[in-house]
Amino acid sequence: MSLGEFEIISRYFGSRPAREDVRVGIGDDAAVLDSRVDKKLVLAMDTIVEGVHFLAGTAASDIGYRALAVNLSDLAAMGAIPSWMSLSLSLPHGDASWLQGFASGLFELADRFDVQLIGGDTVRGPLVVTIQVGGWIEAESWLTRSGAKIGDGVFVSGTLGEAAAGLALLRDRVASGSDAEYLRSRFLRPEPRVSFGRSLRSFASAAMDVSDGLLTDLGKLCSASGCGASIDIDSLPDSPPMRALFDEEQRLQFSLAGGDDYELLFTASTDQVREVMAADRSGVGITQIGVIDEQKGVRCVRKGVPHFFKDTGYDHFMSAKA
Amino acid sequence: MSLGEFEIISRYFGSRPAREDVRVGIGDDAAVLDSRVDKKLVLAMDTIVEGVHFLAGTAASDIGYRALAVNLSDLAAMGAIPSWMSLSLSLPHGDASWLQGFASGLFELADRFDVQLIGGDTVRGPLVVTIQVGGWIEAESWLTRSGAKIGDGVFVSGTLGEAAAGLALLRDRVASGSDAEYLRSRFLRPEPRVSFGRSLRSFASAAMDVSDGLLTDLGKLCSASGCGASIDIDSLPDSPPMRALFDEEQRLQFSLAGGDDYELLFTASTDQVREVMAADRSGVGITQIGVIDEQKGVRCVRKGVPHFFKDTGYDHFMSAKA
Numbered sequence: 001m002s003l004g005e006f007e008i009i010s011r012y013f014g015s016r017p018a019r020e021d022v023r024v025g026i027g028d029d030a031a032v033l034d035s036r037v038d039k040k041l042v043l044a045m046d047t048i049v050e051g052v053h054f055l056a057g058t059a060a061s062d063i064g065y066r067a068l069a070v071n072l073s074d075l076a077a078m079g080a081i082p083s084w085m086s087l088s089l090s091l092p093h094g095d096a097s098w099l100q101g102f103a104s105g106l107f108e109l110a111d112r113f114d115v116q117l118i119g120g121d122t123v124r125g126p127l128v129v130t131i132q133v134g135g136w137i138e139a140e141s142w143l144t145r146s147g148a149k150i151g152d153g154v155f156v157s158g159t160l161g162e163a164a165a166g167l168a169l170l171r172d173r174v175a176s177g178s179d180a181e182y183l184r185s186r187f188l189r190p191e192p193r194v195s196f197g198r199s200l201r202s203f204a205s206a207a208m209d210v211s212d213g214l215l216t217d218l219g220k221l222c223s224a225s226g227c228g229a230s231i232d233i234d235s236l237p238d239s240p241p242m243r244a245l246f247d248e249e250q251r252l253q254f255s256l257a258g259g260d261d262y263e264l265l266f267t268a269s270t271d272q273v274r275e276v277m278a279a280d281r282s283g284v285g286i287t288q289i290g291v292i293d294e295q296k297g298v299r300c301v302r303k304g305v306p307h308f309f310k311d312t313g314y315d316h317f318m319s320a321k322a
Numbered sequence: 323m324s325l326g327e328f329e330i331i332s333r334y335f336g337s338r339p340a341r342e343d344v345r346v347g348i349g350d351d352a353a354v355l356d357s358r359v360d361k362k363l364v365l366a367m368d369t370i371v372e373g374v375h376f377l378a379g380t381a382a383s384d385i386g387y388r389a390l391a392v393n394l395s396d397l398a399a400m401g402a403i404p405s406w407m408s409l410s411l412s413l414p415h416g417d418a419s420w421l422q423g424f425a426s427g428l429f430e431l432a433d434r435f436d437v438q439l440i441g442g443d444t445v446r447g448p449l450v451v452t453i454q455v456g457g458w459i460e461a462e463s464w465l466t467r468s469g470a471k472i473g474d475g476v477f478v479s480g481t482l483g484e485a486a487a488g489l490a491l492l493r494d495r496v497a498s499g500s501d502a503e504y505l506r507s508r509f510l511r512p513e514p515r516v517s518f519g520r521s522l523r524s525f526a527s528a529a530m531d532v533s534d535g536l537l538t539d540l541g542k543l544c545s546a547s548g549c550g551a552s553i554d555i556d557s558l559p560d561s562p563p564m565r566a567l568f569d570e571e572q573r574l575q576f577s578l579a580g581g582d583d584y585e586l587l588f589t590a591s592t593d594q595v596r597e598v599m600a601a602d603r604s605g606v607g608i609t610q611i612g613v614i615d616e617q618k619g620v621r622c623v624r625k626g627v628p629h630f631f632k633d634t635g636y637d638h639f640m641s642a643k644a
Contacts, residue, residue, distance in 0.1 A: 030366035049447035125371035
């Protein structure tokens, strides 16, 4: 069943719950929103492409969920409160069941975070989804990548590498059981750490989300902060499901170079470690994995000796991924 | 020459002139901007796809220009002041000369309107460009599609159909000379009517931009306003370049159903016609082409009698275009 653009918008993306601060929403040339006098505007935009960011044949609901999750994760990394989104959907066909699924995954997540769809564009083309998410943050309290200081500890929320392990399982389609199921869901349904990001504002010196892999992303944080970091591989968060299904070298590969976890990577003064750990009431889990130092770049130590790791990350233009 | 994502961003999209209200720009997880206490936030997002919105082989500089122009046009239709943009670029290759061209067209237009690039995403994929443009408008003074009233005049800026005529010439590649050149440029380099849109705030009852064709777009405006319209075909703005190269029926087709002009379509009380015409100091040209009435839908009159026109517009999911 092929639908027209106007029908797609009204049937799947129109009549949704409305926020009070949205003065003009979907259906006009542009959206109009109240601004927040006491806050700064925070904006992020991420694109996902079939065959690059998700496997061909991925359920439409997972694509809808993912397109928003990766954007909310960017707002989480700034410590911001998400409020609205614009959606650009380039689609080969106006297929009703696909659109139904996409909208269900998208709005499942949007409704949890009170994010309203305010507009966008629906065009015929290859399957490419772009979302621009916007929100607000208290003046001067946003987190950036550039605030890390020599001597700060390096921390991550949750576990690392599980999404990459899940993607490997989705590709091979061999493993069954709850561990495999859990890892696949870590790739398909990443949890944006929005409330944890909010709590970081009071003590983190720098923050970003882990989307391209720990070493790549920590390298960016260090570069932005004008410092380096040393990572203790033995302190990386343990993942029982990964341990059940992959050997140590595979796990290390996933944890250091696998992307898509959307956990928060942050730095904080080691004096504040206790405060950092107390923030763990969110239940998200916090692990110190290293320290910020003067020497440029990111170095790994394993069982007390330097460990050299070849694959330092993912660049869309350098390699094919999914 | 193939470039990585980080190199693409730093080389072509990084170090640009900075606006004072941009607190965090390109290079972090999200951008942070000052909000404007006295104004409302206006946001629009448009996507262009190779082979759908522009011909394969279009110069990269024209693609960069167009991607922003269609978005600025949406802000113009609201009466807003553009201020920043986010760019999502899905590209098959990180080709240096293509990127150079794209950036030159994009920033040529951006600089004219003091629009700063604040972030976005660069991914490997089919050629799809999405821009989200943001800006500000004085409280309660924005223009929408829904304010047209029975008895209002229907007006357009500039001429209609020239972009569609230019696209036809680009496809056929036969005509040479200044008329053909002018028409092609009307398709390749549409002028967003930003300052004219600002002037409309004081007297227009409804406004939108003409992107999908006059009859389609006026139909949307009427539908949003709960009214209909009657168009006098003989009063459509005259285009000497179109007259030089196309017969009357072709011109009518272009003017009524051709998209991509990005002129402003608006309604205003006929008492204010003189005021409307006075606004023409912008040099953009204003023509009354019809009136708003009670009867639902858009009707055409030609030489005093009803004229039935089959092709009522363009829907990305119903037909292929360029």
